[in-house]
Amino acid sequence: MEQSDTPCGLDVSLEIMGGKWKPLILYHVQDGPTRFSEIRRLIGGISEKVLAQQLRDLVAMSVLERRDHHRVPPVVDYSLTPFGQTLVEALIPLCEWGNRNRARVTEISQSVSRTKIK
Numbered sequence: 001m002e003q004s005d006t007p008c009g010l011d012v013s014l015e016i017m018g019g020k021w022k023p024l025i026l027y028h029v030q031d032g033p034t035r036f037s038e039i040r041r042l043i044g045g046i047s048e049k050v051l052a053q054q055l056r057d058l059v060a061m062s063v064l065e066r067r068d069h070h071r072v073p074p075v076v077d078y079s080l081t082p083f084g085q086t087l088v089e090a091l092i093p094l095c096e097w098g099n100r101n102r103a104r105v106t107e108i109s110q111s112v113s114r115t116k117i118k
Contacts, residue, residue, distance in 0.1 A: 021043065021046055021050065021054045022054055022057070022058060025039060025051075025054055026064075026087060027088070028043065029079060030085075033067065036055070039078070063084035064080060065081050067079070
């Protein structure tokens, strides 16, 4: 990652958790070890391939830890590292903002969609 001259650290944050799925993955693993199939079920709309890649990225960035239980059938779960926990703590206010503004954002999105159709 290149150094930025901006005093805002969003570039650093987005380097790790940018994209549509990573913040949702982090939200769903914050309460403890979570299996791949459970993450996929909780998120909905994410393909198995994309979820696997996003999890690999988060493990590579030391945000998540992957634990293989060495069983048959395979049992693997993911949990936050201490570094990942600090990122989730930073995301919680965004989650709260989204909950407070969900209706307004939905209304705006629908208005924009109607304008594009005309």
